[in-house]
Structure formats: structure tokens, C-alpha cells
Amino acid sequence: MTSHTAQTVLDECYLETRAKLLEIAAVLDRVDRAEGTPAPLTGGAAARRDQISAAIQILLRDAPDRAELIQQLFSRQYDPQWRSTFGLQVEHAASSNTREN
Numbered sequence: 001m002t003s004h005t006a007q008t009v010l011d012e013c014y015l016e017t018r019a020k021l022l023e024i025a026a027v028l029d030r031v032d033r034a035e036g037t038p039a040p041l042t043g044g045a046a047a048r049r050d051q052i053s054a055a056i057q058i059l060l061r062d063a064p065d066r067a068e069l070i071q072q073l074f075s076r077q078y079d080p081q082w083r084s085t086f087g088l089q090v091e092h093a094a095s096s097n098t099r100e101n
Contacts, residue, residue, distance in 0.1 A: 028052075 004012075031037075031049070041049050051073060058069045079085055 024052075 040046070054073055055070045058066050058073065061069075063069075083089070
């Protein structure tokens with residue numbers, strides 16, 4: 001595995017990173033200019049805007065685990081009952097009983 005210096009990584013990723021940041025800025029600008037602004041966002045839209053703001057704050061930290069923190073921010077907490085929550089049944093048990101008979 002080849003080791004890269006910080007300079008090399010930044011040189012290789014700069015243009016792509018700049019484009020992504022500009023895209024994020026453009027989305028936030030469109031939200032701010034949208035019909036109904038400056039009325040505050042409510043419900044799910046407010047929660048999503050808060051998540052984006054929190055992610056930007058994570059990016060501003062000087063920490064090696066920013067990607068992990070942002071992934072956790074946008075992820076659901078693990079629910080051991082997720083199959084029930086989403087109405088999914090464990091079908092392999094039923095189908096294995098059928099095959100045995």
C-alpha cells in the first residue's frame with residue numbers, strides 16, 4: 001500500500017472537493033431563496049436542515065473521524081426489532097419448514 005502525504009492527498013482531491021462544496025452552497029442558497037423564505041422551516045424540512053448544519057459543524061472540527069461522525073449523524077440508531085418495525089417477516093424459517101414436508 002502506497003503512503004501519501006497530506007499534500008498529495010489534497011492535490012489529488014482538491015478540484016472534486018471544491019465542486020462538492022460549491023454544490024452544497026448552491027443547495028443552501030436555493031433553500032434560502034425558495035418561496036416562503038424567510039419563514040422558518042418546520043417538521044422534516046427543519047430536521048433535515050439541522051442535520052446539514054450539524055454536518056457542516058463536524059466538517060469544521062480538527063478531528064480524524066469526521067466521516068464517521070457525519071455517517072452516524074445521518075444514520076438511524078440500530079433497532080433490534082427492525083424487521084417488525086418495517087413489517088418484514090423472517091421467511092427463511094417458513095420456507096425451510098415447507099421444504100422439509
